[in-house]
Amino acid sequence: MNKKVSPALIYFFGAFGGFMFGYDIGIINGALPGIKATWNVNPWLEGMITSGLFLGAMVGASLMAYLADRFGRRRMIMWSAIVFAIGALGSGFSKSTSLLIAARLILGVAVGGASALVPMYMGEISPAETRGKLSGLNQLMITVGMLIAYGVNYAFVHVFEGWRWMLGGAAVPALVLLFGTFILPESPRFLSRIGKNDEALKVLQALRSPEEAASEYDAIVNAKHSANGTFKDLFGKTALPAVIAGCGLTFLQQVQGANTIFYYSSQILSKVFGSSIGGVISTVGIGIVFVVATAITLLVVDKFKRRTLFMTGSIGMGASLLLVGLIYPAAKANHAWATWTVFLFICIYVIFYAYSWAAATWIVVGELFPSNVRGLATGIASAVNWFGNIVVALFFPVLLETVGLSIIFFGFAAICVIGFLFAKFVLYETKGKSLEEIETYLYNRSIGKAVGLDD
Incomplete structure (x- = not known):
């Protein structure tokens, strides 16, 4: 490991995969109307184009x-x-909807990989006391990627087949990340697991003070490392509580309404504001709110318990969605006060989501799992996250035409109640604990010696 590389640069490129994740989430928002103009796309095909990436x-x-x-x-x-x-x-040069869906399936493999790898990597290279802030860089990168995508959408909205530039432009951040990987160190915990303890120590010395590096190195090498886990190990007494918590978090993150807003806000707000350009411009406004709220979250996330963030976030999100559902009919009837109130409560929803289920989910996913199944369990939790994405992306266009926005928002508000209960009764606290302490807790819990992590 080259000690001349700035730790800040390592953390930046370590989290940059989140930018790709966010860009592709946001870009489909503005690309869909252009795709529909190029080809005759019905609601089911629209859902397949959106959800192909998630599969x-x-x-x-x-x-x-x-x-x-x-x-x-x-x-x-x-x-x-x-x-x-x-x-x-491949997406940008597609000549048919079939080729576009195929290209987005390929793209999805990379996006899904980044969604699992970045939280795992950031969790393993970050110190325990600031892991929330540093791991949360992933979510900040996601929001910045989404905002840049919204800006690209606006820039190409009136360009002939501008959606090709929108989708094809995603190759640029991919090349930036590819360059960045040449300066990234390997995770010290992975290096220790494969017997390269000297290299693990060098990585820690580049990222920590000498005292911190020595202490963390001792904790890593003295931890009880077993062989790489299997699917069977996921259902063992040690790992199962973490797998349930991780999969529950990632699924609930997707089905509490956020991705309906981020994927389809241009369509939703065009109905509210009465024009497609109004929908695109207001979506950029939501993207700015999301970035600012996430940036502020990184400054304070390590001061609050993870479970507190999830529970208060669910309360605020559910209340905001309930009010949007109640007020939307008046907005649809062209009452100006209702139009701006709907937009306001969507922004408030985004603020609550940003500091809780958006940022904290990926922080916690990088913390929850025992080392022998961390990669496997993180991948499963991320796959469940994308399954939730598929459910939302595939069925929202159909639900929008059949039951309407108000009923949809009422349903998401009800799911927020489930999110609150899950965080309160299922999730265990990980704030301020080293990965080795969390793993020790899980082992002690499996043999009946612990009921919870000390606060």
């Missing part, structure tokens, strides 16, 4: 995270960047 992401999250336990986190991040560039260019 690929389910495969990519499971596969690349699993391979990361064999070949290392850094190498698989590099391959994610390469596959992402191929899928992005």
Whole structure:
């Protein structure tokens, strides 16, 4: 490991996979109207184009995270960047909806891989006391990627087949990440697991003070490392509580309404504001709110318990969605006060989501799992996340035409109640604990010696 490389640069490129993730989430928002203008796309085909990426992401999250336990986190991040560039260019040059869906499946493999690899990698290279802030860089990168995508959408909205530039442009951040992987160190915990303790110490010395590096190195090498886990180990007494918590978090993150807003806000707000350009411009406003709220979250996330963030976030999100559902009919009837109130409560929803289920989910996913199944379990949790994406993306266009927005928002508000209960009764606290302390807790819990992590 080259000690001349700035730790800040390492953390930046370590989290940059989130930018690719966010860009592709945001870009489809503005690309869909252009795709529909190029081809005759019905609601089901629209859902397939959107959700094709998520099907690929389910495969990519499971596969690349699993391979990361064999070949290392850094190498698989590099391959994610390469596959992402191929899928992005394939999307931009597609000559039919079938080819577009196929290209987005390829793209999804990379996006899913990044969604699993980045939280795992950031969790393993970050110190316990600031892990929330540093791991949260992933979410900040996601929001910045989404905002840039919204800006690209606006820039190309009136260009002939501008959607090709929107989708193909995703190759640019992929190449940036590919360059960045050449300066990234391997995870010290992975290096220790494969017997390269000297290299693990060098990485820690580059990222920590000498005293911190020595202390963390001792904790890593003295931890009880077993062989790489199997699917059977996921259902063992040690790992199962973490797997349930991780999969529950990632699924609930997707089905509490956020992705309906981020994927389809241009369509939703065009109905509210009465024009397509109004929908695109207001979506950029939502993207700005999301970035600012996430940036502020990184400054304070390590001051609050993870479970507190999830519970308060669910309360605020559910209340905001309920009010949007109640007020939307008046907005649809062209009452100006209702139009702006709906937009306001969507922005408030985004603020609550940003500091809780958006940022904290990926922080916690990088913390929850025992080392022997960390890659495998993170991949499964990320695949469940993308399954939730598929459910939302595939069925929202159909539900929008059949039951209407108000009923949809009421349903999401009800799911927020489930999110609150899950965080309160199922999730265990990980704030301020080293990965080795969390693993020790899980082992003690499996033999009946612990009921919870000390606060």
